[in-house]
Amino acid sequence: MDASAAVAPPAGGGRNLHRFANPGRFLRLSGKVLPWLAAAGVLLTAAGLVWGLVFAPADWQQGDAVRIMYIHVPTAWLASAGYAALALCSLASLVWRHPLADLAAAEIGPVGAAATGLCLATGSLWGKPMWGAWWVWDARLTSVLVLFFLYLGHIALVRAFDDPQRGARAGAILALVGAVDLPIIKFSVEWWNTLHQPATITLTGAPTMYLGMLWPLFLSALGMSFGFVAIVVARTRAAVMERRIRALLAARARDEPQHETSPAGVA
């Protein structure tokens, strides 16, 4: 049908076929869903940002500076949610040896790191005019910076081994160990005195934000989440296909020398 059929595993690769049976279904399914995810991401993000940056009311104290929230808050949520997804993939990889989980984990890393970087950058730009400081070492900011470094460490670690399997294993352990940072980020503003304010949107009470500001924030967060998922799915598809092509090339390299050169030349 599509790419999954075009790069079918070579004959005789029965074990490979079994191994990639699940990713094949992933390629077909994700190929159908991806355009919708991407379109929803672009449209909802654009709508949320235009609404938030242009039409939503300014804050009574912060004025127009509050509008950076429509980027800062969704990227902050995605930074944590992305890491949670990374940790879940790592769990699936370590415990159930799910073949897709390793690939997905390696592809979530850079996207999550970008979200975290954007969150830190917009937070810094917001902090200077409002707090009076680009950066402070309070518990919330520091724990998010640690999350950023965890992402960077994961990106480097999964690519640091010649054997991708070993890289994935080491990366999965790092991701699971780092997951301890997620509750620290979430509750840092409640457990300790911080300069960063506590959560506006909670499960227990009404959001302490005017609804005319809340809706564009939700729209923007929803759009960026779709965008995040779309980028991760697209990257994972590319990784699956890349792995298949590598397997094909490796199989051809194995087969060809037997026809053309002497077996001694193979070693």
Place this chain on the structure above:
Amino acid sequence: MTRKRRRLALVLACGIGLGTAAALTLSAFSDSVAFFVSPSELAQKAPGPGRTFRLGGLVVAGSVARTLDDGRPAATFRVGDGHSEVSVRYVGILPDLFREGQGIVALGTLAPDGSFRAQEVLAKHDETYMPKEVADALKKSGRWRPEAGPPPPASTWNDLSVRKAGG
């Protein structure tokens, strides 16, 4: 099946161990993780004179006096948390968000007379976001005095129509 179970148990055990270790470490270092001390914490155990630390709390309503110090803007105000208050003196430009009733964090030292000499004042804004029209409406109807404390429950104002008041 059993191997998967064993791996899951191993991961869970490591997770519990790691979580406990992290929780113990953080609670042990709780004092140094805190960004600032409140006036009532300061009243219980004050750092020695000359030691630099951060003091955080709300600017007490009616306590702000702005003066000039050698041609530079200076301010004296009291920072409180409902139980204790500390007098703060700061020479320099205060952040835009500084106002009575606002949370602030000041870096500085304790003077011998028990007042706080700030070298830096940061404004802490709370978790409420509302348009100017809503804030004005709440103030006009007497339901909220920003200098006296936090706004009324969000459910009473976060869907307030500002169309009429807006302009």
